[in-house]
Amino acid sequence: MSTEEQDAVFVSLVQSSWKRYNEMYYNARMDDMLIGGVIAATVEGGYSLIDLNSNGRDHNLRFEDFKTRDRLIFQLTHLSEDLMTAKVLGRHARVKIGYGQVINNVGAIWQALKSEFKSAFMDSHEPGIITVDADVAAGYIYAQVGLIFELDQYFANKSIDYALMQRHILGTVAALKKYLVGRMGK
Amino acid sequence: MFSLLSNFQHSKEVRESKDEVLVGEIVRAMARLQYVAIGFVADMGLQSVRFRPLAPDSVLNSVLLQLDRKTGGNALQEAVLGNKAVLTFQAEVKNFLADPDDLVKMYRTDLQNIFKIPMLGDVRLNHQLNSVFATKKVVVDIDTYIFKGEPGVEKLMGLLTTHIGDLMGKLAGYKKK
Numbered sequence: 151m152s153t154e155e156q157d158a159v160f161v162s163l164v165q166s167s168w169k170r171y172n173e174m175y176y177n178a179r180m181d182d183m184l185i186g187g188v189i190a191a192t193v194e195g196g197y198s199l200i201d202l203n204s205n206g207r208d209h210n211l212r213f214e215d216f217k218t219r220d221r222l223i224f225q226l227t228h229l230s231e232d233l234m235t236a237k238v239l240g241r242h243a244r245v246k247i248g249y250g251q252v253i254n255n256v257g258a259i260w261q262a263l264k265s266e267f268k269s270a271f272m273d274s275h276e277p278g279i280i281t282v283d284a285d286v287a288a289g290y291i292y293a294q295v296g297l298i299f300e301l302d303q304y305f306a307n308k309s310i311d312y313a314l315m316q317r318h319i320l321g322t323v324a325a326l327k328k329y330l331v332g333r334m335g336k
Numbered sequence: 337m338f339s340l341l342s343n344f345q346h347s348k349e350v351r352e353s354k355d356e357v358l359v360g361e362i363v364r365a366m367a368r369l370q371y372v373a374i375g376f377v378a379d380m381g382l383q384s385v386r387f388r389p390l391a392p393d394s395v396l397n398s399v400l401l402q403l404d405r406k407t408g409g410n411a412l413q414e415a416v417l418g419n420k421a422v423l424t425f426q427a428e429v430k431n432f433l434a435d436p437d438d439l440v441k442m443y444r445t446d447l448q449n450i451f452k453i454p455m456l457g458d459v460r461l462n463h464q465l466n467s468v469f470a471t472k473k474v475v476v477d478i479d480t481y482i483f484k485g486e487p488g489v490e491k492l493m494g495l496l497t498t499h500i501g502d503l504m505g506k507l508a509g510y511k512k513k
Contacts, residue, residue, distance in 0.1 A: 157436055164434035179374045186373025186385075189363040198482070199360025200353040201344050202378045209376075210343040213360075216350070216483065225340055246340055285341050294340055309390050310372060 176308060177236050180301060181228035184243055185209050187304060188224055191316035197222055221290060222323060223248040229298070241301040244275075247319065248294035249326035250285070253334075280329050293330035295322065354419050355405040357482045359383045362401060365492045371399065381405045395504055395511045397430035397467070401496075405478070419478040426471045427503035431512045433466070442466075442512060459506050468510040470503040 151159070176183075189199055192213050200221075201212035211224040225246040230236040280295045299318070304311050356378075363373055366387050375386035384402040402424040407417040433439055462469045474495075481492040 160436060161434040168432060182375050183372060185376055186363055186367070189360050189373075190367035193360045193364040198357045199363075200350070200356050202356055202359065202376070202383070203343065204376075204378070208343075210340075212344050214350075223340060223344065225343065248340060283341055285344075292341065308372065308388070310367070312367060 174233055177233050177241070178231065180230070180236075180241055180305070181209060181226065181243070183305060183310065184226050184228065184299075184301065185211065187310045187312060187315050188226065188319065190310075191312045191319055192222060192224075194312065195316055195320055219252050220327075221248075221250040221292075223250065223292065223294070230301075241305070243299050243301055244296060245299045246294060246296045247322050247326065248283070248292040249323050249330060250290040250292040251327075251330060252289055253284075253291045254289060280326065282330065282333055291330065291334070293326040293333070295326060297322065351419075354478050354482060355381065355383060355403055355421060358421070358478050359385065359403055361481055361489065361492055362403070362496070365489060365496055366399075366401075368489075369493060369496060374398070395429060395508050396427050396500075398428045399500055399503075400424075400426040400428075402426070406475075421476055421478055422473050423476050424471065424473045425499045425503055426469055427500060427507055429468045429507040429511050431466045431510075433512055438512070459503060461506065468507060470506045472499060472503065474499060 185202075188211060192211075193199060196217075197213035197215050199211065200214050201210070203210050207227060209224075209226045211226070213222040213224075214220070223246075225244075227244040228241075229243055230239060230241045275296060277297050278295060280293055283292045283294060284290070285292070304315050359378075363385060366373070366385075370390045371387035372390060373385055374388050375384075377384040382402070382404050384400060386398055386400045388398050389396055403421050404424070405419070405421045407420045431442065433442060458472050460471045462471070476495070481488050481495070484491070
């Protein structure tokens with residue numbers, strides 16, 4: 151092989167390595183991209199981010215609408231961190247969403263949580279099961295649900311469809327609000 | 337027992353969360369400026385977010401924004417000093433050269449700079465392997481950009497555009513085609 155041909159072989163190897171590396175890089179960053187997408191979509195929906203923490207796998211976000219004092223909580227867990235899983239099953243994440251309202255009557259909290267007491271506050275991983283929980287110290291009662299989001303519908307060409315994400319989040323919040331109001335007997 | 341709620345610190349006052357509120361606004365503003373968040377690091381009073389530009393022909397490979405809250409930790413401090421933070425901007429240019437002749441040329445050019453960390457005004461340049469980083473810090477008043485509605489968002493977008501644009505200008509010459 152001539153020098154030019156050998157250089158061309160090396161360049162081709164580097165370029166194909168970059169292509170594979172970028173694929174792995176973006177899949178590994180998918181949970182951070184999901185966090186950024188949820189933050190941007192929820193802030194555009196009128197909420198402010200007030201809390202952000204993580205244990206490396208489960209990422210927890212809390213938002214407040216400072217006009218109504220309603221709060222939203224999220225727990226985001228990327229379920230397709232492995233590239234093979236992502237390619238075979240598609241990229242997806244477990245998303246727990248909670249909607250909270252201020253409540254001053256502690257007696258009403260215990261009344262509303264009766265069925266949760268019976269289930270020993272089981273943290274169900276089944277999607278669509280709405281449970282009620284209370285942050286007594288802050289004076290909030292929450293309705294929360296777990297879902298599995300298909301991430302490929304939001305992420306294409308490494309950009310994010312914020313409008314679609316916002317529709318899905320606010321649609322879920324509306325359902326939780328309706329349920330909570332019904333449970334509280336308002 | 338309360339599994340999801342136990343992940344959050346209870347009774348956190350609004351005042352303590354103002355830096356997180358600004359981080360949320362920054363993520364929203366950068367989304368409008370066509371940057372995608374690709375990394376988060378959050379500690380008490382210090383939050384970092386790394387973004388990647390969506391434009392395929394962008395000079396920059398990534399931008400890191402770090403918010404370090406300096407004042408406003410308690411009510412007295414907030415009343416006297418306000419809520420001040422240092423916002424650090426770090427822009428990165430990455431070169432994807434593969435041809436061995438170009439790699440040698442880049443090495444010889446950059447070797448002259450490898451141990452220098454020059455200051456270009458308030459911008460610091462740093463060469464690391466195939467990346468060049470430009471960093472600058474600005475002091476911001478958090479209350480200028482939060483709870484101000486759309487005018488606050490536009491003001492924040494203006495701040496981000498100005499400083500990222502400044503760093504992009506300093507780095508443009510280091511992007512090898």
